[in-house]
Amino acid sequence: KAGVTQTPRYLIKTRGQQVTLSCSPISGHRSVSWYQQTPGQGLQFLFEYFSETQRNKGNFPGRFSGRQFSNSRSEMNVSTLELGDSALYLCASSLRTLDYEQYFGPGTRLTVT
Amino acid sequence: KNQVEQSPQSLIILEGKNCTLQCNYTVSPFSNLRWYKQDTGRGPVSLTIMTFSENTKSNGRYTATLDADTKQSSLHITASQLSDSASYICVVSALTGGGNKLTFGTGTQLKVEL
Numbered sequence: 745k746a747g748v749t750q751t752p753r754y755l756i757k758t759r760g761q762q763v764t765l766s767c768s769p770i771s772g773h774r775s776v777s778w779y780q781q782t783p784g785q786g787l788q789f790l791f792e793y794f795s796e797t798q799r800n801k802g803n804f805p806g807r808f809s810g811r812q813f814s815n816s817r818s819e820m821n822v823s824t825l826e827l828g829d830s831a832l833y834l835c836a837s838s839l840r841t842l843d844y845e846q847y848f849g850p851g852t853r854l855t856v857t
Numbered sequence: 858k859n860q861v862e863q864s865p866q867s868l869i870i871l872e873g874k875n876c877t878l879q880c881n882y883t884v885s886p887f888s889n890l891r892w893y894k895q896d897t898g899r900g901p902v903s904l905t906i907m908t909f910s911e912n913t914k915s916n917g918r919y920t921a922t923l924d925a926d927t928k929q930s931s932l933h934i935t936a937s938q939l940s941d942s943a944s945y946i947c948v949v950s951a952l953t954g955g956g957n958k959l960t961f962g963t964g965t966q967l968k969v970e971l
Contacts, residue, residue, distance in 0.1 A: 748900070786946075786963040786964060789958075792956075799956055800957060842958075843952060843957045846891075846903065847903070848902070853898075
């Protein structure tokens with residue numbers, strides 16, 4: 745069974761731009777969640793989607809948004825990029841909810857200059 | 858406020874030695890506790906997931922313990938190998954009326970040397 749895939753793996757953007765990251769979950773998994781990881785803050789939860797609906801949300805500004813498609817694939821969008829948005833963005837999928845085991849993708853390394 | 862604290866922050870051990878990582882949490886209502894291993898530049902990989910009623914769970918050379926009364930967990934690594942060098946992250950799940958909430962520790966950076 746294929747694992748969670750994320751594209752692109754690396755990205756360089758400039759301040760003020762916007763970016764869209766993509767995540768394909770494990771086949772059969774309906775929950776997709778997104779996380780930001782930085783050396784200073786560690787892993788932080790962004791949001792979770794299930795059946796195309798946002799079910800849980802972390803404490804991030806509205807510049808961070810996401811969506812899920814009918815095939816469970818998910819995208820995350822960050823608008824008006826700031827230098828502090830430089831991070832590793834991880835996507836994870838699980839069968840049903842965050843309470844189930846999470847399977848993480850390799851992440852997208854975003855650098856904002 | 859829900860918190861997960863891990864100690865030590867970093868650790869260096871010799872190959873073949875054992876080590877124990879600690880995780881203390883103040884998350885409620887508690888649902889489960891997970892340990893993840895994250896190699897540099899890769900996504901975390903689940904090692905164990907423990908519910909309230911489980912005291913010990915093993916995954917090969919990794920053994921996690923949970924004391925729900927004192928809200929403490931430990932991850933014991935036996936006969937360490939160079940490939941165990943990674944960040945180990947403790948995550949606690951709470952099941953609230955608003956849905957599941959995950960609280961992450963900042964991790965213990967383990968380095969295994971020859």
